[in-house]
Each structure stands twice: as structure tokens, then as C-alpha cells.
Amino acid sequence: MEPMEQFIGSRLVKICDLGVGGKLYGGRMLEFLAEQAAVFAVRITGKRHLAGYRFDNVVLSRPVGEGEIVEFYGEVKEFRRCSVTFFVHGRVGGAAALEAVCTFVNVDEKGCKQPLKES
Numbered sequence: 001m002e003p004m005e006q007f008i009g010s011r012l013v014k015i016c017d018l019g020v021g022g023k024l025y026g027g028r029m030l031e032f033l034a035e036q037a038a039v040f041a042v043r044i045t046g047k048r049h050l051a052g053y054r055f056d057n058v059v060l061s062r063p064v065g066e067g068e069i070v071e072f073y074g075e076v077k078e079f080r081r082c083s084v085t086f087f088v089h090g091r092v093g094g095a096a097a098l099e100a101v102c103t104f105v106n107v108d109e110k111g112c113k114q115p116l117k118e119s
Contacts (some may be wrong), residue, residue, distance in 0.1 A: 004108055005089070008072040009038045013064055024064035029090070032057070032070060033100055037088050043102035045084055046112065054103040061095035062097040070097055080111040082106050 011032045019025035034052060041050045064070060077086045083105045097106035108115045 004010075006040070006043075006057045008036045008043075008071050008074050008088070009053065010071045013066055013068050013070065018066060021063075022065070022079045024068075024070075026060055029060055029064070029070075029098055030055075030058070031087060032035075032072075032088065033098060036072040036090075037074070037086075037102040037104070040072075040086060040088065040100070041084060043074075044074070044086070045104075045106065047105075047106050049107050049109065049114070050104040051107050051111070053105045054101075056101040058070070058098070058100040060098050062092060062095055062096055064092055068092050076086055077101065079116065081115055084116065087089060 013024050017028045019022055042048060043119040070090045070092055073089045077087055078085045083103055085101065088100050088102055106116050108114050
């Protein structure tokens with residue numbers, strides 16, 4: 001079965017998100033990415049104790065200005081015993097603004113890896 005892209009959520013860019021160049025500050029965009037990736041990881045695994053493990057191949061490909069809305073989409077790449085890896089795409093008006101590969105690990109209250117198959 002072919003993986004399907006799923007809508008995760010969106011963020012409105014505000015003045016406080018802008019950097020010195022008047023566009024969305026890269027650090028804020030990464031914060032948006034981390035939050036939306038965590039939402040997607042919880043949604044697709046059904047687990048609430050997930051730790052962000054890796055954010056690879058992050059590309060910020062379009063400047064984003066105040067008042068624009070970044071829409072985030074996710075697509076599962078791989079489920080492993082204790083982790084899930086997926087693509088996240090951020091778009092503004094249909095144009096790519098950000099992409100990344102994210103891996104989250106299922107952990108217990110002490111931070112030890114736990115199998116995802118228990119869900």
C-alpha cells in the first residue's frame with residue numbers, strides 16, 4: 001500500500017515570528033516543525049510518550065512573511081520496533097516552504113525505549 005500524505009495542522013505567521021530580514025525566522029520555523037511533527041507522531045502511533053530523536057534533511061525553501069499560513073503535512077516512511085520515521089512538508093499557498101525527515105521514539109516514564117506494537 002502506498003503511503004498517504006496527511007494534513008497535520010497549520011500555523012499563522014505573526015510579527016513576533018519574524019527575524020531581522022522581515023521574514024519568518026528559521027529558528028521559529030524549526031519550532032513549528034518540531035511541534036507539528038510531535039502532533040503527527042502521537043496521531044499515527046497512538047502513544048503519548050514519544051521523544052523526538054532525529055530531524056534530518058531539513059530544508060527551508062521559501063521565505064515566509066507575516067500573515068501567511070504554513071500548512072503542515074506528514075507521510076509515514078517507516079515503522080520500526082520502537083520508532084517511527086516520517087516526512088513532514090510545510091507549504092504556504094501550495095508552495096513548498098519546508099521539508100524534513102523526522103524520527104520519534106516511544107519511551108516510558110524513565111526515558112527507556114518501548115515497543116510500539118503495544119498500542
